[in-house]
Amino acid sequence: MHRVNQELNERSRQLLKLLVERYITDGQPVGSAALSRDKSLGVSPATIRHVMADLENLGLIHSPHTSAGRIPTNKGYRFFVDSLLTVQQPEQKLLKQLKINVGQQQGRSQVIASASQLLSGITHLAGVVSLPKREAASFRQIEFMPLSKSRVLVILVTNDGEVHNKVIQTTREFTSAELQCATNYLNSLFGGQSLRQVKTIIAQEMSETRQQMNQMMIDAINLAHQGVSDDLQLDDLVLSGATNLMDFQELSDISNIRHLFDAFSQKQDIIQLLDRCMQAEGVQIFIGDESGYQVFGDCSLVTAPYTVDNETVGVLGVIGPTRMAYDRVIPMVDITAKFLGEALKS
Amino acid sequence: MHRVNQELNERSRQLLKLLVERYITDGQPVGSAALSRDKSLGVSPATIRHVMADLENLGLIHSPHTSAGRIPTNKGYRFFVDSLLTVQQPEQKLLKQLKINVGQQQGRSQVIASASQLLSGITHLAGVVSLPKREAASFRQIEFMPLSKSRVLVILVTNDGEVHNKVIQTTREFTSAELQCATNYLNSLFGGQSLRQVKTIIAQEMSETRQQMNQMMIDAINLAHQGVSDDLQLDDLVLSGATNLMDFQELSDISNIRHLFDAFSQKQDIIQLLDRCMQAEGVQIFIGDESGYQVFGDCSLVTAPYTVDNETVGVLGVIGPTRMAYDRVIPMVDITAKFLGEALKS
DNA sequence: TTTCGGCACTCAACAAGTCAGGGTGCTAAA
DNA sequence: TTTAGCACCCTGACTTGTTGAGTGCCGAAA
Numbered sequence: 001m002h003r004v005n006q007e008l009n010e011r012s013r014q015l016l017k018l019l020v021e022r023y024i025t026d027g028q029p030v031g032s033a034a035l036s037r038d039k040s041l042g043v044s045p046a047t048i049r050h051v052m053a054d055l056e057n058l059g060l061i062h063s064p065h066t067s068a069g070r071i072p073t074n075k076g077y078r079f080f081v082d083s084l085l086t087v088q089q090p091e092q093k094l095l096k097q098l099k100i101n102v103g104q105q106q107g108r109s110q111v112i113a114s115a116s117q118l119l120s121g122i123t124h125l126a127g128v129v130s131l132p133k134r135e136a137a138s139f140r141q142i143e144f145m146p147l148s149k150s151r152v153l154v155i156l157v158t159n160d161g162e163v164h165n166k167v168i169q170t171t172r173e174f175t176s177a178e179l180q181c182a183t184n185y186l187n188s189l190f191g192g193q194s195l196r197q198v199k200t201i202i203a204q205e206m207s208e209t210r211q212q213m214n215q216m217m218i219d220a221i222n223l224a225h226q227g228v229s230d231d232l233q234l235d236d237l238v239l240s241g242a243t244n245l246m247d248f249q250e251l252s253d254i255s256n257i258r259h260l261f262d263a264f265s266q267k268q269d270i271i272q273l274l275d276r277c278m279q280a281e282g283v284q285i286f287i288g289d290e291s292g293y294q295v296f297g298d299c300s301l302v303t304a305p306y307t308v309d310n311e312t313v314g315v316l317g318v319i320g321p322t323r324m325a326y327d328r329v330i331p332m333v334d335i336t337a338k339f340l341g342e343a344l345k346s
Numbered sequence: 347m348h349r350v351n352q353e354l355n356e357r358s359r360q361l362l363k364l365l366v367e368r369y370i371t372d373g374q375p376v377g378s379a380a381l382s383r384d385k386s387l388g389v390s391p392a393t394i395r396h397v398m399a400d401l402e403n404l405g406l407i408h409s410p411h412t413s414a415g416r417i418p419t420n421k422g423y424r425f426f427v428d429s430l431l432t433v434q435q436p437e438q439k440l441l442k443q444l445k446i447n448v449g450q451q452q453g454r455s456q457v458i459a460s461a462s463q464l465l466s467g468i469t470h471l472a473g474v475v476s477l478p479k480r481e482a483a484s485f486r487q488i489e490f491m492p493l494s495k496s497r498v499l500v501i502l503v504t505n506d507g508e509v510h511n512k513v514i515q516t517t518r519e520f521t522s523a524e525l526q527c528a529t530n531y532l533n534s535l536f537g538g539q540s541l542r543q544v545k546t547i548i549a550q551e552m553s554e555t556r557q558q559m560n561q562m563m564i565d566a567i568n569l570a571h572q573g574v575s576d577d578l579q580l581d582d583l584v585l586s587g588a589t590n591l592m593d594f595q596e597l598s599d600i601s602n603i604r605h606l607f608d609a610f611s612q613k614q615d616i617i618q619l620l621d622r623c624m625q626a627e628g629v630q631i632f633i634g635d636e637s638g639y640q641v642f643g644d645c646s647l648v649t650a651p652y653t654v655d656n657e658t659v660g661v662l663g664v665i666g667p668t669r670m671a672y673d674r675v676i677p678m679v680d681i682t683a684k685f686l687g688e689a690l691k692s
Numbered sequence: 693t694t695t696c697g698g699c700a701c702t703c704a705a706c707a708a709g710t711c712a713g714g715g716t717g718c719t720a721a722a
Numbered sequence: 723t724t725t726a727g728c729a730c731c732c733t734g735a736c737t738t739g740t741t742g743a744g745t746g747c748c749g750a751a752a
Contacts, residue, residue, distance in 0.1 A: 031716085032715075043724075044726080045715095045725095045726095046717095046726070046727095047723085047725070049715090049716070049717075050723090053717085063715085063716085065733075066715080066716065066731050066733095067714065067715040067716060067730085067732045067733075068714080068716090068733080141491065141493070143489075145487070145489050147487070153501075153503065155489075155491065155499075163511040165501075165509040167507070240611075242611065246603065247604070254600070254603075257600075257603075258592045258593070261588070261592070265589065375744090377743065377745085378744075379744075389695075390695070390696050391696090391697095392696050393694085393695055393696070395745070395746075396694090398745095409745085411704070412704095412744080412745065413701085413704075413743065413744045414704080414745090415743085
């Protein structure tokens with residue numbers, strides 16, 4: 001990519017930029033004449049054809065058939081997004097509306113659902129938000145509730161107001177009093193820590209010499225260990241406006257759509273993909289099959305992680321055709337991530 | 347419909363039956379010659395055309411254009427399903443497999459998900475299962491957990507092993523001891539009753555003269571009232587294999603599909619529709635727009651309620667094109683409902 | 693009265709042909 | 723290096739003709 005960057009002079013870059021922008025708005029292969037009509041280049045179609053030939057050799061554009069205009073390749077899009085794109089500041093009005101809408105929701109899942117919906121509504125693409133990592137939440141309270149002889153319901157409340165339930169098997173029967181003791185002990189031990197810290201504390205306690213621990217404490221730690229371990233904690237995501245994607249001609253092949261929706265209901269792949277985006281700092285973009293998943297052949301994914309108290313807890317973004325208005329979508333995703341983070345703080 | 351039934355002689359009925367069956371398997375408009383080739387009628391194409399003309403006058407079939415064969419109208423399908431259909435007993439092997447697969451799952455949601463998936467897998471249509479009505483579950487245990495000054499987490503465990511959480515606002519702060527008392531009182535009062543009964547009990551207690559109740563009991567009932575009231579108890583459903591529907595040519599118009607999937611993600615309409623089916627006794631069928639929803643223009647819905655301990659708690663079914671193999675689908679839906687009911691009992 | 697063969701007619705689907713429009717690459721001149 | 727000119731290419735839309743499946747109607751036979 002760097003090579004490409006060097007080999008391209010200013011005019012070629014400008015031309016590529018125009019071409020991609022043009023194709024994004026029109027959806028038609030763009031020819032030399034059309035570009036020449038744009039005053040900002042001021043050269044004849046013939047010259048443009050020369051430049052286009054170069055760009056084609058570099059693999060940035062290609063023509064679907066002999067006598068059609070050119071369209072960007074994935075590589076072309078990539079270069080465009082990385083080096084040529086001038087992002088569009090979203091309208092102030094829209095931002096205010098977005099902020100209010102996300103902020104007004106109450107309850108974690110409400111906030112997230114609304115973020116996803118707004119994202120898809122504004123961009124007319126599919127919006128997706130990964131649920132906040134449970135590990136990042138902080139411990140507020142734990143409680144045990146005996147169900148039967150050897151089964152105990154563990155209730156874990158985190159600071160974001162979420163309640164997690166889990167039924168665990170115990171080796172022996174516990175009395176209410178015992179469970180109450182464990183509750184008190186654990187609540188004082190873990191209060192205010194993040195779940196990640198809680199886990200490490202548990203691990204430590206379990207491995208350390210148990211000299212200074214009495215039986216009650218050992219039991220309590222054991223219970224907590226089982227209750228907090230998230231064996232089944234499958235990540236999840238909220239997807240909105242998937243049907244928006246059906247409106248795009250370039251995806252309108254029924255088998256394309258089918259595969260896409262299969263992936264959506266599968267969720268697994270998307271979750272993995274989003275997980276990868278959590279590592280990144282800011283907005284991240286996958287163009288076409290860059291994601292490594294065949295299904296996204298003609299799709300791009302624009303994501304941004306969202307943070308609560310300076311810790312990245314999840315990702316959000318949009319899925320749309322490769323030919324999407326990156327200049328408007330990117331800042332939108334970026335800002336929505338910020339709003340979501342803020343809304344989750346309270 | 348009764349009129350139609352009387353006006354049709356045996357031969358016409360037989361002919362209509364053949365025609366519908368033929369169309370269901372082939373998907374092509376069926377003409378007089380094709381039907382005549384079927385030995386079981388033993389009349390010439392010309393005669394068949396006469397009968398067909400009658401059927402067309404009755405609105406049971408129609409031809410898409412002058413020189414094509416005939417296809418059933420919705421009214422034709424309806425008559426076919428009501429009076430002509432001979433259902434196909436499903437294979438023993440399939441049944442066994444189905445039973446095992448549904449039965450082996452553990453956890454209510456697992457069982458339901460698997461029923462939905464199997465339904466869609468076997469029929470190659472979309473499978474749908476409404477979640478069991480919460481009201482039908484029976485009370486096992488209630489617990490209160492103080493969160494803050496005026497907020498209490500209510501945990502309700504039902505006999506099917508489900509745990510329901512709800513955060514309620516209280517008028518004053520309760521001590522742990524007070525909450526413990528309330529817990530004990532309520533558990534002994536409600537133990538083993540269905541949630542519906544619990545609600546009526548609560549209503550009674552609240553309206554009755556509170557002479558013989560002490561403050562603790564009043565508080566407890568109040569807490570329970572808030573905790574059990576399901577203001578937000580939006581029904582839900584599990585949908586599987588929706589993408590199967592994309593494979594059908596008759597639905598493959600992109601805008602059709604889009605509306606359908608919009609309805610799926612909306613859920614609201616489908617839930618209402620299913621709710622209506624819960625009243626019915628056995629298998630119920632909506633053909634085309636009989637459901638009253640435009641979206642299902644070219645779709646049919648085959649449903650059956652499922653029961654736990656002789657009480658109907660939910661509905662399940664499949665959604666597919668009007669042109670579906672009713673003879674195989676209907677018994678399949680029927681039997682799956684039975685298996686699901688059984689599986690939920692344990 | 694019902695059934696049937698014959699016949700003219702209709703229409704969709706397909707194939708083949710035509711044509712204009714938009715585009716390209718090459719070449720030679722500025 | 724840029725440009726105009728030119729030959730050529732390809733698609734898509736339109737026309738035309740043909741084929742085959744299917745119909746409705748009529749008059750004769752049962």
